[in-house]
Amino acid sequence: MRLLPSQENAILASPMVLFLLALLGFPVVLSIVYGFSEASFQSLMSPKLIGFANFQLVLQDSAFWDAAWFSLRFGLITALLECVLGLFLAVYLAPLIRENGWMVAVLIIPMIVAPAMIGLMYRLVLHEFAGPVPYYFYEWLGWSPSFLSTGMVFKTIVVAETLQWTPFAFLLFLTAYQAIPQDIREAASVDGTRPWRMFWKIELPQMMPTLFVAGFIRFIDGFRVFDNIYTLVGAGPGGSTTSMSIYIYETFLRRGEIGKAMAAAILLFVVAFAILALGQSLMRRRR
Amino acid sequence: MKLHLILRWLVFVTAALVLNFPVIATFITALKAPAEIARNPSLVVQNPTIENFVTVLTVSDRLNIYHYLLNSLLSASIGSLLPIVVAFPIAWAMVRRGYGRNILFPLIVNLRALPLIIFAVPLYLMFSVVNLLDTRLGLGLVLAVVNLPLTLMLLVNAVAEIPIELEEAARMDGARLPRLILRIVLPLCRPAFITTFVFGFITAWNEFLFGLILTTQKAVPMTVGASFFFATSGGGVQWGVAAAVMIVAALPPLLLGLIMYRKITGSMVSGAVKG
Amino acid sequence: MARISLRNICKSFKGLEVIKSVSLTVEDGEFCVFVGPSGCGKSTLLRMIAGLEDVTSGQILIDDENVTKLEPFDRQLSMVFQSYALYPHLTVRQNIAFALETAKQPKQVIERKVAEAARTLKLEDYLDRKPSALSGGQRQRVAIGRAIVREPKAFLFDEPLSNLDAALRGETRIEIASLHKSLAATMIYVTHDQVEAMTLADRIVVLNKGEIMQVGSPRELYEHPGNVFVAQFLGSPRMNLIDAASGGEAGIMLPGNQRLDIGQRSSEKISTVGMRPEQISITEAGDAAIKGTIKLCEYHGSVLSIIVDAGPIGDISVLAPSAGALVEGARVGLDFPADALHFFDVSGNRVTPSPQA
């Protein structure tokens, strides 16, 4: 039997296509059906079509908008902090790392630990009786903030997220930095360029594309945050740490409002997709 | 020059301590006896003990960590091997035949950036229909979806790196497609398979959201199981045991990651930059 | 063994025409070399014969069977690649045996053939090594071994020697030549090295910009180049070309109103005269047809490579025995036999002046 190339291609593609259809195709249909239906866990099998009511419900829910604002703020702030810190570490430590490759391994450990685990670890570390952080605050300053209180919790999770994912930005910048041809640097330094000027005028411009990529990826990841916040504080005091992901989770599993959760998920999909498309077209234009 | 060297070392040590602080502090706590934790929350252990680890690793009514470890092991294995199996053939077709390069490839790669919760809710509904809720297979399948985008990307890169002449030589040697792929392309992709597998395994092991939503008991993975120890039952959280649980839970990906950190960092960077 | 015919082969890459209607027959057992400058389409033509590249239009026949649409694995040809393309994950033995295993030949047959090829190519000691543990020359021989065990209808080579150093290249060239003799196989060989082309070929095909400029034995091409391109492409240093015009009865006129006697032959149509550097000898200025001053004199050991500034005629390169004592700046004359001259018309094609009536 002789197969045409197009038939061969179809055969090669089939495992993945079937896999995706089974695991994503069906759920997509479900999302749409339930997004436009009224359903709870009791009436799961008999959804009642109600048109755009769920979307209306979501869009009128102030908690949804709070969650959206929270995710946006969280994503932007953490991405910015991670990029600044990561860039500093990469550029400042690069000469040291050239001789000590293992340092990279030490600095990327946080990324290999599950974010959910990190969240749990902070519960311990920040605990007012068992945690070392409050202990040292009392020991040295005689006073300690309550890290998970309404006023502090946003800062706490921003710090937790930043410390875990700065290594990611660091890694991208380090790779980009090391990829700058050495002769460019040498040529510049023969021309009498000082280190600080070298960074601003020569190295940073070369790393600009990476800066955008890293910032974008970190923003997306911060925007969709769930694990570490959920394990550390859940929805937070008074729902103050409800990200988009947590909002949908709570709507769905806690409150059993399936239709509303689906509608919110669809909205989130649209928003995420728009951000992605925008980010990618921006990046493509810069190249 | 000398001063800068000292400063750089200082920055490195500080960064290493601060970034890894939660892990370090948890490990130190795990070495303290319960009585000491209440007395001494500092980072200096007075009487180091492995008591907590013994408790954690001993099977008891209250706690069977092996159950969670096994669940994680199996579902993460499915979740990292399955995407390689399904993505490899099409990765070849994408590179050598340009098949699906323009639509399918970007579509799948972009899945990676979507919030997972979007899939979680409909998958829950679907799994409840097909009876995959709270099964290792079900969790493994979902983790495979999570890993698919990066796997496809890494495999596409790997196939693209095989010199085309090798495949041409094989075709001249009479090899048809199945033999070409099985005897030439597949063996040459082996390093990429290993990297992809390790990366996928770590990602799958560390996944939390799907474990939380799609499992309740039988298939609960380690990440979710660990959080149970913080649900205060009766006498409050046993911090030493909880700390030991977290260390044990974090250890498999940590070991894999540190052994293969060069490969892992490489795939992270190429995954990020090419996406 | 087989005869390979190309009929009006054309090839375009995205509308860019790379091969323009090539027709050619390579006879059974013939060693045919494609030469031409870089980018002229040699590899493309070879890859079309191999089946690795689609043909835009035209036909390829092997032993009168139309194989134009067949996949490479159905054409039963072997190819040796410039990069050798050895399978890095297989040992030398497995590399050589790969095609035989693909063809599902019996184990003993495979073993015997591999052993035979290894003996021919002096690879016996390396059979269990991976290609990465071999030198360039050994890799090259494995690539050839992989090609010969299959006993293909024809061998295709794409610049197989270009990754070897000069000494090894010479040796391997001789090995390939003797291989061709002992196998009596049809071989098509692509190179841009004219020494390889001249020494190996039964027939040379000179290509330029996707077109065949001339086909013939090395001697034919060298002694009777069909056009200016071939005349200049073969031979080193290149053939001297001098603008010329017909001088009627008086032979031909060179720039600077220099007259050149070409015997009792018609000088019509001639617009260029060519002469090979080694056929020119240096004489006293005296009454030589062309005179000039030595501008550059390079010592090459066995010969001197000289450039003579012949005034309005331009620079003329000359190869002279190194025994003579020539100095730069000396005034000399250039002498050459009348039958050493090549004549070309306005469009660059060879013209043979007919005897005058």
Ligand SMILES: Nc1ncnc2c1ncn2[C@@H]1O[C@H](COP(=O)(O)OP(=O)(O)OP(=O)(O)O)[C@@H](O)[C@H]1O
């Ligand atoms: N896949 C391709 N796509 C587009 N153009 C191509 C492709 N392959 C070859 N070409 C073009 O076709 C022309 C002939 O290429 P080919 O490789 O046959 O040249 P060649 O004679 O083998 O040169 P060289 O001596 O450098 O190997 C070149 O101009 C090349 O740019």
Ligand SMILES: [Mg+2]
């Ligand atoms: Mg070529």
